[in-house]
Amino acid sequence: MDFRGSYAxxxxxxxxxxxxxxxSLRLRQRLSAVPDQSSPQFNWNPDHTSENEEGSxxxxxxxxxxxxxxxxxxxxQVQQMKVPVVSGWQxxxxxxxxxxxxxxxxxxxxxxxxxxxxxxxxxxxGHFGGGVQSYFLFLRFLVVLNFxxxxxxxxxxxxxxxxxxSRSSGNNSNINISAGQEVCTYYEPNPQGLVDFYTYFIDxxxxxxxxxxxxxxxxxxxxxxxxxxxxxxxxPLAYLLTAAFYSIFCLIxxxxxxxxxxxxxxxxxxxxxxxxxxxxxxxxxxxxQGDRATxxxxxxxxxxxxxxxxxxxxxxxxxxxxxxxxxxxxxxxAFLNLIVLGxxxxxxxxxxLATQFSQTNRETDFLSLVVQYLPSxxxxxxxFVVPFLCDQIALLEKHAPSTTxxxxxxxxxxxxxASLGVLLITLWSQITCSTEDGGTCLPCGYNHxxxxxxxxxxxxxxxxxxxxxFLTVIAVMILVEFPRRMVVDSCSWKxxxxxGRQEFVVPQNVLGLVYGQxxxxxxxxxxxxxxxxxxxxxxxxxxxxxxTLFYNCQPANRTFRSTSSNFFFLLVLLFGWxxxxxxxxxSVAAIHPSMSCGPFRSLTMMWSVVPNSFHSLSSSTQDxxxxxxxxxxxxxxxxLSCVVLSYMAALASVYGQSVSLLKAQLKLxxxxxQFLVKQIEELSLASxxxxxx
Amino acid sequence: MGNKQTIFTTQQLDAYQDCTFFTRKEIIRLxxxxxxxxxxLIPLDYTxxxxxxxxxxxxxxxxxxxxxxxxxxxxxxxxxxxxxxxxLDDFLDMFSVLSEMAPRDLKAYYAFKIxxxxxxxxxxxxxxxxxxxxxTRNELSEDESRLVCEKxxxxxxxxxxxxxxxxxxxxxxxxxxxxxxxxHIRI
Numbered sequence: 001m002d003f004r005g006s007y008a009x010x011x012x013x014x015x016x017x018x019x020x021x022x023x024s025l026r027l028r029q030r031l032s033a034v035p036d037q038s039s040p041q042f043n044w045n046p047d048h049t050s051e052n053e054e055g056s057x058x059x060x061x062x063x064x065x066x067x068x069x070x071x072x073x074x075x076x077q078v079q080q081m082k083v084p085v086v087s088g089w090q091x092x093x094x095x096x097x098x099x100x101x102x103x104x105x106x107x108x109x110x111x112x113x114x115x116x117x118x119x120x121x122x123x124x125x126g127h128f129g130g131g132v133q134s135y136f137l138f139l140r141f142l143v144v145l146n147f148x149x150x151x152x153x154x155x156x157x158x159x160x161x162x163x164x165x166s167r168s169s170g171n172n173s174n175i176n177i178s179a180g181q182e183v184c185t186y187y188e189p190n191p192q193g194l195v196d197f198y199t200y201f202i203d204x205x206x207x208x209x210x211x212x213x214x215x216x217x218x219x220x221x222x223x224x225x226x227x228x229x230x231x232x233x234x235x236p237l238a239y240l241l242t243a244a245f246y247s248i249f250c251l252i253x254x255x256x257x258x259x260x261x262x263x264x265x266x267x268x269x270x271x272x273x274x275x276x277x278x279x280x281x282x283x284x285x286x287x288x289q290g291d292r293a294t295x296x297x298x299x300x301x302x303x304x305x306x307x308x309x310x311x312x313x314x315x316x317x318x319x320x321x322x323x324x325x326x327x328x329x330x331x332x333x334a335f336l337n338l339i340v341l342g343x344x345x346x347x348x349x350x351x352x353l354a355t356q357f358s359q360t361n362r363e364t365d366f367l368s369l370v371v372q373y374l375p376s377x378x379x380x381x382x383x384f385v386v387p388f389l390c391d392q393i394a395l396l397e398k399h400a401p402s403t404t405x406x407x408x409x410x411x412x413x414x415x416x417x418a419s420l421g422v423l424l425i426t427l428w429s430q431i432t433c434s435t436e437d438g439g440t441c442l443p444c445g446y447n448h449x450x451x452x453x454x455x456x457x458x459x460x461x462x463x464x465x466x467x468x469x470f471l472t473v474i475a476v477m478i479l480v481e482f483p484r485r486m487v488v489d490s491c492s493w494k495x496x497x498x499x500g501r502q503e504f505v506v507p508q509n510v511l512g513l514v515y516g517q518x519x520x521x522x523x524x525x526x527x528x529x530x531x532x533x534x535x536x537x538x539x540x541x542x543x544x545x546x547x548t549l550f551y552n553c554q555p556a557n558r559t560f561r562s563t564s565s566n567f568f569f570l571l572v573l574l575f576g577w578x579x580x581x582x583x584x585x586x587s588v589a590a591i592h593p594s595m596s597c598g599p600f601r602s603l604t605m606m607w608s609v610v611p612n613s614f615h616s617l618s619s620s621t622q623d624x625x626x627x628x629x630x631x632x633x634x635x636x637x638x639x640l641s642c643v644v645l646s647y648m649a650a651l652a653s654v655y656g657q658s659v660s661l662l663k664a665q666l667k668l669x670x671x672x673x674q675f676l677v678k679q680i681e682e683l684s685l686a687s688x689x690x691x692x693x
Numbered sequence: 694m695g696n697k698q699t700i701f702t703t704q705q706l707d708a709y710q711d712c713t714f715f716t717r718k719e720i721i722r723l724x725x726x727x728x729x730x731x732x733x734l735i736p737l738d739y740t741x742x743x744x745x746x747x748x749x750x751x752x753x754x755x756x757x758x759x760x761x762x763x764x765x766x767x768x769x770x771x772x773x774x775x776x777x778x779x780x781l782d783d784f785l786d787m788f789s790v791l792s793e794m795a796p797r798d799l800k801a802y803y804a805f806k807i808x809x810x811x812x813x814x815x816x817x818x819x820x821x822x823x824x825x826x827x828x829t830r831n832e833l834s835e836d837e838s839r840l841v842c843e844k845x846x847x848x849x850x851x852x853x854x855x856x857x858x859x860x861x862x863x864x865x866x867x868x869x870x871x872x873x874x875x876x877h878i879r880i
Contacts, residue, residue: 063711063789064795064799068786076712276848277845280825281804281824281869282871282875282876284875287878287879298829298830301829305837306837309840666860667852670853671852671853674853
């Protein structure tokens with residue numbers, strides 16, 4: 001249908017009052033060689049059935065039409081002039097849907113206004129692009145997660161504890177102490193006698209002294225089952241269940257966020273095949289402002305294109321290697337991987353020794369600060385030195401550039417999480433006396449000579465890790481990044497200019513965030529206030545990183561595509577969560593709680609508070625829960641989820657097949673079009689020749 | 694909301710609200726941004742639909758567009774006269790398509806038009822070379838530029854005619870996860 005002709009009809013039919021001449025509008029749609037191929041079609045005479053549709057869908061389609069504004073307004077006039085015959089019910093529905101839409105728009109506006117740090121994130125995205133912005137978005141997600149976790153813990157554990165402490169009501173249930181176990185109930189966290197003033201400062205950093213016996217750590221909470229006036233609140237049960245719900249809440253948040261990112265990745269079919277066309281047509285970020293950002297983005301795109309071309313060349317070269325060369329290359333790579341593995345294991349041994357040393361020596365002078373922070377120091381050093389060495393080794397491996405980046409990241413992730421794991425294993429082995437003879441563990445079930453209250457000690461260790469991480473970030477910023485910028489800006493030596501300003505390397509920073517969050521998850525059971533400390537820490541880190549980004553950094557040449565890297569960050573966070581979950585389950589189910597402190601002091605296992613309180617529920621609830629836990633329920637549930645899963649997989653494969661079929665059809669249609677055009681040309685040539693003759 | 698503004702009639706505001714992805718407040722704010730480009734030229738009263746255009750030089754000096762290498766093409770595609778001089782309708786249209794609420798097909802249509810330098814409804818090799826030069830500030834060598842153009846046509850051309858039609862372009866955009874976030878100007 002010729003678009004321009006029908007517009008003239010339309011303007012004759014009704015008076016729109018537009019003075020703009022239709023000719024000027026036609027200029028926007030140039031005459032094309034193949035008519036009506038790409039200009040949009042609009043049906044001026046819809047059939048009867050569409051009149052009964054909701055008005056809002058018409059309005060939605062109007063916004064999405066690729067037409068100039070004048071034409072859209074004309075179409076809108078035509079739509080409004082068609083007064084559909086609707087019943088009273090439908091007109092009521094339409095007006096309600098209109099108000100609902102308006103309400104939703106206002107609500108969306110308000111929500112966008114109160115979204116945390118919206119302006120800051122826009123500015124960062126505008127100047128440094130999507131990759132750096134994804135780091136800050138991730139940071140904001142973690143801040144909100146920690147804050148809501150703190151609200152959860154505060155409302156169910158902290159506030160009841162405060163109430164019960166202040167009223168000192170409720171009875172501490174007496175624990176049954178057998179003959180040899182009096183020594184287990186000895187716990188004296190408060191320092192005796194006069195202390196030097198600087199110990200307060202040390203205590204603030206290490207969580208000992210005046211901070212140890214406080215709401216900060218596990219040891220302060222009582223196992224009160226506050227019974228007052230028909231109201232009973234079981235603090236141990238609340239403590240355990242809150243920790244469990246907190247973990248599950250974090251898992252659900254991560255999975256939901258991953259789901260929205262994965263949907264995009266699946267749609268585009270995983271690894272993008274069309275790398276070049278994607279880069280050329282979607283590589284430019286239209287939101288960039290500022291001369292510096294634009295030049296950098298242009299350099300970035302040029303660099304990416306050159307790297308892609310280089311990768312092709314390397315692949316061609318690799319495919320053309322002889323057998324001997326290939327064998328040599330692979331054996332070199334295996335050897336280098338062994339070296340990397342050796343480095344990592346060396347780091348683990350250092351962490352193990354440092355933790356053992358730190359736990360067994362506890363003095364109170366200033367040097368003890370270093371001793372107490374020794375595990376944190378060793379972990380941070382290892383996480384700095386080993387990836388650096390691995391990067392140098394990777395230069396010898398001669399992989400393609402993208403493979404090198406992914407390998408480096410995987411090694412860094414493994415090192416970070418595994419070093420935490422080694423620290424925890426060392427702690428646990430000391431608490432349960434696996435490294436010594438079983439003698440010291442016999443009376444209490446845990447190592448009471450070293451740990452009067454082992455949960456508080458573990459909490460302190462996690463607190464120290466979090467603190468040191470924070471101090472490292474601040475120290476690196478002040479001592480490395482600012483001076484580097486000042487040196488680079490004022491000094492004009494070639495070497496200095498070559499080194500250049502600090503690059504904001506997104507993956508390393510994100511790994512730091514994941515490490516901090518994993519520490520919080522592990523420590524939340526033993527240090528309930530750790531989430532709120534972490535919230536404050538991450539907020540301060542946000543502003544510090546933003547400041548260092550704008551003053552000291554230049555954007556990295558090698559940037560990640562934001563959507564695939566978002567998924568990668570969340571995946572690494574999920575690994576951290578799994579590590580924390582293992583730790584929690586092991587502590588709750590396998591280790592004997594301290595007898596001298598904490599809400600679980602009368603039990604042999606933290607988990608046993610749940611079965612104990614189970615019996616206080618009504619019998620119908622007990623039967624219901626029994627049923628859910630039994631095989632009669634879980635096996636059919638398992639079978640049902642398998643059926644649903646296989647259905648989804650079948651659906652996905654069917655969609656994939658239809659996509660490839662449609663692609664093939666598109667190709668065939670293109671060839672048909674070319675064939676027909678050629679036929680038309682030949683026929684017109686032949687008819688012209690006949691006319692001439 | 695209240696009829697406190699006297700720039701547009703209610704019908705005009707309703708029409709703009711239905712034809713773009715902006716709310717009333719945003720339309721008024723955008724009008725003020727438009728007017729700030731040429732305060733002497735643009736009247737404060739649009740109720741009788743004055744026919745005024747802001748010349749391309751002023752549009753191209755907006756901070757959101759100033760350093761964009763494609764600013765001239767963007768202005769040309771969205772302007773009525775094809776030269777880059779924009780009326781208020783064109784201005785609103787442009788930022789509506791470039792806003793974050795516009796759907797992918799709409800953006801893909803206009804992106805195709807922007808990269809089609811010779812306006813023949815196909816992105817041919819010369820269009821690609823011009824795009825590439827703008828993207829890399831002419832710093833790619835001849836060979837590299839030619840290689841990249843060949844690869845792009847190889848990857849995206851489905852009907853094998855040596856140039857990209859709108860369908861090829863849209864098919865490629867569907868597989869690009871970043872397109873919605875990069876083809877986006879915040880204003």
